[in-house]
Amino acid sequence: MQLPPELREAIEEAAGAWRPSDLAVAAAEIHNSYLESGRAAMPSGRHAAAYCATRMPATYAAAVHVLREVRLAAPEAAVDSLLDLGAGPGTMLWATGTVFDTLQRATLFEPDRCMRETGQDLARRAPLPARWEALALEASPAWRQHALVALSYVLGELDEARASAALERAWQAASAVLVVIEPGTPAAFARLRHWREQLVSWGAHLLAPCPHAGPCPMQAGDWCHFAQRVERTALHRYLKGGALGHEDEKFCYIAAGRVPGRPAAARILRHPLHEPGRIRLALCTPEGLRPRDAIKRHKDEYRLARKAHWGGRWDYFAQRNPV
Numbered sequence: 369m370q371l372p373p374e375l376r377e378a379i380e381e382a383a384g385a386w387r388p389s390d391l392a393v394a395a396a397e398i399h400n401s402y403l404e405s406g407r408a409a410m411p412s413g414r415h416a417a418a419y420c421a422t423r424m425p426a427t428y429a430a431a432v433h434v435l436r437e438v439r440l441a442a443p444e445a446a447v448d449s450l451l452d453l454g455a456g457p458g459t460m461l462w463a464t465g466t467v468f469d470t471l472q473r474a475t476l477f478e479p480d481r482c483m484r485e486t487g488q489d490l491a492r493r494a495p496l497p498a499r500w501e502a503l504a505l506e507a508s509p510a511w512r513q514h515a516l517v518a519l520s521y522v523l524g525e526l527d528e529a530r531a532s533a534a535l536e537r538a539w540q541a542a543s544a545v546l547v548v549i550e551p552g553t554p555a556a557f558a559r560l561r562h563w564r565e566q567l568v569s570w571g572a573h574l575l576a577p578c579p580h581a582g583p584c585p586m587q588a589g590d591w592c593h594f595a596q597r598v599e600r601t602a603l604h605r606y607l608k609g610g611a612l613g614h615e616d617e618k619f620c621y622i623a624a625g626r627v628p629g630r631p632a633a634a635r636i637l638r639h640p641l642h643e644p645g646r647i648r649l650a651l652c653t654p655e656g657l658r659p660r661d662a663i664k665r666h667k668d669e670y671r672l673a674r675k676a677h678w679g680g681r682w683d684y685f686a687q688r689n690p691v
Contacts, residue, residue, distance in 0.1 A: 374493040394418035416486035426617035429598040431463035441575035442629035450474040451514035454522030457487035479504040517542040552593030552618030572624035580654040594679035632681035647673040
């Protein structure tokens with residue numbers, strides 16, 4: 369996945385105010401602070417610019433992936449407004465504008481001044497009206513309802529009690545859809561699994577990735593996560609010390625709606641395994657985890673399986689060939 373040209377140019381302009389070597393130091397400091405405290409410290413505009421150059425492309429790609437799944441599962445949802453809680457540099461604003469051409473207004477909460485100001489500078493290139501609030505997630509007053517409410521890479525920075533309270537307030541503010549995105553780690557998935565149970569208990573309808581609202585069937589030692597490949601710029605490669613022209617952002621997520629949508633009949637949980645005359649799929653279904661072999665002599669199913677990808681829907685199989 370590539371960034372929109374306007375966003376790529378805006379990031380390059382923000383990074384261009386600093387020497388690449390200084391940005392590399394800032395990127396390393398951000399990484400170290402995250403490892404030490406679970407939060408990425410942004411003490412200066414240089415750090416915010418380094419974050420945009422190194423992390424924003426990946427989190428944008430994850431957000432676009434999730435929102436496209438929301439659009440597939442809830443095509444009738446009128447996503448005309450966004451509330452982004454813990455907005456960072458406005459990544460979700462850009463992703464929502466990419467996926468939903470119906471977006472008319474956005475409210476972004478970001479308490480960090482450097483990150484907020486950098487996000488405002490980036491957003492001047494986006495034709496979307498955005499109102500920024502210098503509010504912390506836990507200290508903010510009552511939240512006005514918005515069609516789409518997003519908690520992207522933010523709940524994991526809170527303890528369990530504060531995260532659950534923020535999730536409940538976010539759900540109350542979502543008139544159509546709530547999206548939660550977290551890193552694709554076992555620890556993040558364990559927390560997301562708990563939040564999923566909470567949302568179901570509040571009457572939420574699961575849109576993605578889950579094909580059902582029953583107990584999560586993932587076994588101990590395994591976790592449900594996905595990946596999105598994103599193109600790296602030369603600056604991105606330099607700051608991260610990478611040689612490849614791409615990186616894969618691993619993430620887990622949950623999308624819940626106010627009304628029933630059209631969730632996947634089954635979800636592909638791993639890269640499809642291609643063998644001669646056979647494609648093996650690992651699926652999550654309403655009946656639990658199920659393997660499925662698409663065989664070449666079953667032409668229609670095999671043709672679709674050749675296009676299948678990790679994280680994608682598998683509706684044909686569940687409709688035509690029940691588990």
